[in-house]
Amino acid sequence: MKKNGSKALLLFMTIFLLTGCWSSRELSDLAVVTALGIDKHEDGYKLTVQVMDPGEIAGKDLTTRTSVTTYSMTGKTVFEALRRLTVTTPRKLYLSHLRIILLGQEFSEGGISQSLDFISRDHEMRLEFSLMITKNMEAEKALKILTPIEKIPANKIYSSLQTAQDNWAPAKIVELDELVSSLTVPGKEAVLTGLSAVGSPEVGAQIENVEVVDSHTIVNIDEIGVFKDDKLVGWFNENESKGFNYITDNVRNTIGWVECGKEEEGTISVEVTKNETKLKGSIDSNLPKITIETTIEANIADVECAIDVYDQSKIKEIEGKLKKKIEEIIKESIGKAKELNSDVFGFGQVLSRQEPKQWKQLKDNWDKEFADLDIEVKVKFNIRGTGTITETLLGNMK
Amino acid sequence: MSKLSQVFKALKSKKIVMDNVSDDDNMPLNKEIKKNISEVSKVLGNSFDIVIREFKIGKNPIEACLFYTDGLIDKDLVHNYVLENLMIDGRKAESDEKISSNQDMYNFIKNSSLTSVELTEIDTFQALYQHLLSGDTIVLLNGVSKGFAVGSRGWEDRGVQEPSSQQVVRGPKDAFSETLRTNTALIRRRIKDQNLWIETQKIGKKSKTDVAIAYINGVVNEDIVLEIKERLKKIEIDAILDSGYIEELIQDEIYTPFPTIFNTERPDAVSAGILEGRVAIIVDGSPFVLLAPALFIDFFQSSEDYYQRSDIGSLLRILRFFCFFLALLTPSAFIALTTFHQEMIPTTLLTSLAAQREGVPFPAFIEALIMEITFEILREAGIRLPRAVGSAISIVGALVLGQAAVEAGIVSATMVIVVSLTAISSFVSPTYNMAISVRILRFGFMILAATFGLVGIILGLIIMGLHLSSLRSFGIPYLSPMAPFIPSDQDDALIRLPVWIKENRPRLISQIDVKREATEQPKPPPK
Numbered sequence: 001m002k003k004n005g006s007k008a009l010l011l012f013m014t015i016f017l018l019t020g021c022w023s024s025r026e027l028s029d030l031a032v033v034t035a036l037g038i039d040k041h042e043d044g045y046k047l048t049v050q051v052m053d054p055g056e057i058a059g060k061d062l063t064t065r066t067s068v069t070t071y072s073m074t075g076k077t078v079f080e081a082l083r084r085l086t087v088t089t090p091r092k093l094y095l096s097h098l099r100i101i102l103l104g105q106e107f108s109e110g111g112i113s114q115s116l117d118f119i120s121r122d123h124e125m126r127l128e129f130s131l132m133i134t135k136n137m138e139a140e141k142a143l144k145i146l147t148p149i150e151k152i153p154a155n156k157i158y159s160s161l162q163t164a165q166d167n168w169a170p171a172k173i174v175e176l177d178e179l180v181s182s183l184t185v186p187g188k189e190a191v192l193t194g195l196s197a198v199g200s201p202e203v204g205a206q207i208e209n210v211e212v213v214d215s216h217t218i219v220n221i222d223e224i225g226v227f228k229d230d231k232l233v234g235w236f237n238e239n240e241s242k243g244f245n246y247i248t249d250n251v252r253n254t255i256g257w258v259e260c261g262k263e264e265e266g267t268i269s270v271e272v273t274k275n276e277t278k279l280k281g282s283i284d285s286n287l288p289k290i291t292i293e294t295t296i297e298a299n300i301a302d303v304e305c306a307i308d309v310y311d312q313s314k315i316k317e318i319e320g321k322l323k324k325k326i327e328e329i330i331k332e333s334i335g336k337a338k339e340l341n342s343d344v345f346g347f348g349q350v351l352s353r354q355e356p357k358q359w360k361q362l363k364d365n366w367d368k369e370f371a372d373l374d375i376e377v378k379v380k381f382n383i384r385g386t387g388t389i390t391e392t393l394l395g396n397m398k
Numbered sequence: 399m400s401k402l403s404q405v406f407k408a409l410k411s412k413k414i415v416m417d418n419v420s421d422d423d424n425m426p427l428n429k430e431i432k433k434n435i436s437e438v439s440k441v442l443g444n445s446f447d448i449v450i451r452e453f454k455i456g457k458n459p460i461e462a463c464l465f466y467t468d469g470l471i472d473k474d475l476v477h478n479y480v481l482e483n484l485m486i487d488g489r490k491a492e493s494d495e496k497i498s499s500n501q502d503m504y505n506f507i508k509n510s511s512l513t514s515v516e517l518t519e520i521d522t523f524q525a526l527y528q529h530l531l532s533g534d535t536i537v538l539l540n541g542v543s544k545g546f547a548v549g550s551r552g553w554e555d556r557g558v559q560e561p562s563s564q565q566v567v568r569g570p571k572d573a574f575s576e577t578l579r580t581n582t583a584l585i586r587r588r589i590k591d592q593n594l595w596i597e598t599q600k601i602g603k604k605s606k607t608d609v610a611i612a613y614i615n616g617v618v619n620e621d622i623v624l625e626i627k628e629r630l631k632k633i634e635i636d637a638i639l640d641s642g643y644i645e646e647l648i649q650d651e652i653y654t655p656f657p658t659i660f661n662t663e664r665p666d667a668v669s670a671g672i673l674e675g676r677v678a679i680i681v682d683g684s685p686f687v688l689l690a691p692a693l694f695i696d697f698f699q700s701s702e703d704y705y706q707r708s709d710i711g712s713l714l715r716i717l718r719f720f721c722f723f724l725a726l727l728t729p730s731a732f733i734a735l736t737t738f739h740q741e742m743i744p745t746t747l748l749t750s751l752a753a754q755r756e757g758v759p760f761p762a763f764i765e766a767l768i769m770e771i772t773f774e775i776l777r778e779a780g781i782r783l784p785r786a787v788g789s790a791i792s793i794v795g796a797l798v799l800g801q802a803a804v805e806a807g808i809v810s811a812t813m814v815i816v817v818s819l820t821a822i823s824s825f826v827s828p829t830y831n832m833a834i835s836v837r838i839l840r841f842g843f844m845i846l847a848a849t850f851g852l853v854g855i856i857l858g859l860i861i862m863g864l865h866l867s868s869l870r871s872f873g874i875p876y877l878s879p880m881a882p883f884i885p886s887d888q889d890d891a892l893i894r895l896p897v898w899i900k901e902n903r904p905r906l907i908s909q910i911d912v913k914r915e916a917t918e919q920p921k922p923p924p925k
Binding site for chain 2: 011012023025026027028030032034052054055057058059094096097124126152155
């Protein structure tokens with residue numbers, strides 16, 4: 001019995017050798033950070049955290065207090081600023097439930113890689129948040145804007161970003177691991193979706209912003225920002241952003257429209273339901289070439305002209321037009337990227353995978369090679385369905 | 399530890415010495431009836447329920463005497479078949495037969511007069527007391543140093559009623575009662591096999607309780623029968639008041655929260671156990687019959703599993719296992735998640751949990767402990783409470799402690815849900831004693847969760863698993879047929895397959911006469 005007892009004790013002791021989350025923290029001792037903003041400051045960084053007030057979000061007796069609070073602090077490093085924040089925050093900041101990290105535009109233009117080390121090194125964060133750039137404003141200001149419906153602005157930004165990516169296309173959720181690999185792996189540059197505000201951010205920080213039907217200030221998902229190395233160098237416009245997503249096979253659902261034809265006036269819109277893009281790279285006598293093969297399936301969603309959608313030849317015609325338009329969008333996007341001299345599509349990476357030997361010679365000179373890169377775009381466009389009605393209403397009008 | 403066991407030993411030896419003092423009346427009966435009467439009334443302390451009826455038999459009257467314990471006998475039987483026969487036949491006998499001595503009369507009574515089925519000759523006081531106090535009627539004749547014990551047991555009995563703790567929707571609705579004879583009859587009525595053997599013995603220096611073991615010879619593992627008899631023989635105790643005493647005195651492992659002997663008040667469950675090759679231990683005075691050996695999975699099986707269709711029976715069994723873990727781990731998992739692993743909770747859920755916890759003055763562990771203890775108090779009170787005030791407890795429990803505690807901000811609403819879920823899950827267990835084990839272990843897991851988080855819970859589960867696999871019930875591994883894994887026994891373990899698939903008895907429990915049934919799979923007639 002004595003022997004068993006000491007064995008059991010020894011066994012019990014071994015759990016102290018295990019790693020795990022040791023410190024227990026009660027829920028009421030945590031300040032749950034929903035968003036983090038990083039701006040440039042003369043001291044180094046200005047860090048802004050958006051902390052939620054659970055009592056105002058899910059509590060029983062809601063007051064007129066705001067559902068989130070922000071705290072800002074400067075520091076030489078991100079970590080220092082974060083820890084210095086404890087002088088103003090009531091509780092210890094808890095970063096696991098972070099939804100979004102906003103990088104100020106000015107800060108992004110100056111290079112972001114140094115700040116990312118802390119974020120990727122810290123064990124507390126779940127890697128589920130998206131990074132974004134605040135277009136034409138400081139991250140601090142963007143984090144202060146209150147949003148209707150979603151009580152936590154960070155959640156509103158994240159879910160807007162998600163729905164925009166999934167249903168509209170010119171946006172992209174970039175999580176930390178993807179950003180870090182874009183910054184470190186040769187042959188691919190980083191992108192981050194932008195965030196902009198319509199209206200004055202100062203007004204948006206007032207509770208009145210969510211007390212009116214038409215909020216004075218709203219935050220919008222903007223277009224995609226292009227990085228060169230770790231510096232923001234320019235922005236795609238809406239079409240270019242969409243083209244970027246077509247090339248990187250990140251389109252889940254979007255819409256497109258074309259003019260109906262010569263006889264019929266008006267437009268026809270289709271809902272893209274499936275998109276598959278394959279990138280093929282080849283190097284012939286030191287001349288790299290990329291082939292983009294995109295297969296798109298779509299349904300007719302909106303016919304605003306008197307066209308007969310039963311007519312297969314008409315459908316073929318529409319398909320041809322849409323194919324051409326997609327090609328144009330893709331080319332526009334490539335053109336802009338070449339102009340900014342940033343290989344955001346990862347063409348270099350494609351070559352490195354498919355032609356690893358020859359890629360080694362191109363690698364050091366890739367910026368120049370990218371500017372003159374030969375790119376072939378092949379688009380296949382198939383219209384599958386015509387929706388729940390067959391003939392357009394316009395054709396049957398009295 | 400060793401010091402403690404020394405104390406136990408010392409106490410034990412003392413007890414034996416104490417018991418030995420009162421066992422000295424193994425003395426033979428006297429020839430003179432007066433002496434016998436005075437001895438009996440002296441020893442029994444003139445107890446007022448002991449009736450001594452003196453009378454005379456025959457024309458040359460022979461003094462005779464009749465003892466019985468009031469309340470334990472069937473008075474009609476004693477009137478009609480004992481006293482009447484003795485007094486009337488005694489007279490006739492003298493004219494018909496040659497009776498010259500008291501001994502002749504004695505033989506005549508034994509052979510031709512007492513029309514009772516059960517008749518035992520006794521010649522010592524010890525036997526006299528034993529029969530008398532068991533409800534037999536004692537007849538003594540003057541001049542003969544022997545007597546009769548006439549079987550006349552008959553006392554007020556609860557009768558066969560519905561089971562109170564293990565009810566079923568479909569299936570037999572009778573339950574054991576406190577009388578051994580009724581209970582054995584209930585088993586006999588279900589298994590009319592000549593190989594169903596029921597052996598009895600008396601246990602308890604003072605209570606002299608009848609304890610019967612029942613098994614099917616030729617199916618049961620004889621080593622187990624011998625082992626059970628051996629362990630029963632070793633029992634030295636003054637009284638057995640319930641089968642729980644026996645369970646505690648013969649179980650394999652003492653230091654465990656898990657029961658290693660099954661108990662039930664359902665005759666069908668006992669019969670099923672006996673048919674599988676188990677041994678039933680029936681104790682007079684207890685409606686709970688023990689079944690040994692018992693395995694862990696037995697405590698999750700209800701008789702109804704076999705009476706309903708096999709698919710629903712299997713689903714319910716899986717549900718019971720699920721509820722076992724739910725009852726065991728819900729509070730501890732909740733504590734671990736909310737105090738250690740907040741990152742594992744979805745953000746929206748965390749928000750609402752955090753909102754509820756704003757203003758709750760206690761840490762989650764204390765909060766859970768308060769609610770769990772409150773619940774245990776309510777449960778205990780609910781059992782002991784007089785039925786008339788029973789509804790009060792539900793009002794106090796539900797309204798005062800549940801709703802008001804939340805509204806007062808002492809506990810969070812989620813914690814009430816967690817504790818209620820735990821409570822309801824623990825009632826799913828078809829056997830009460832497994833639910834008790836869970837109740838005990840739950841608190842251990844809560845402490846582990848509060849100190850080490852999920853690491854602690856996993857550690858607790860590992861220790862529990864190791865402990866369970868170290869247990870044996872009369873030599874059979876407690877976790878079988880899971881560990882050791884016995885493929886052929888899986889048809890009636892976690893799930894219950896249709897009866898026509900379950901051909902064999904459980905392998906470890908019975909190894910002789912293995913085949914149970916050979917019905918072919920039912921086939922629908924061709925259309």
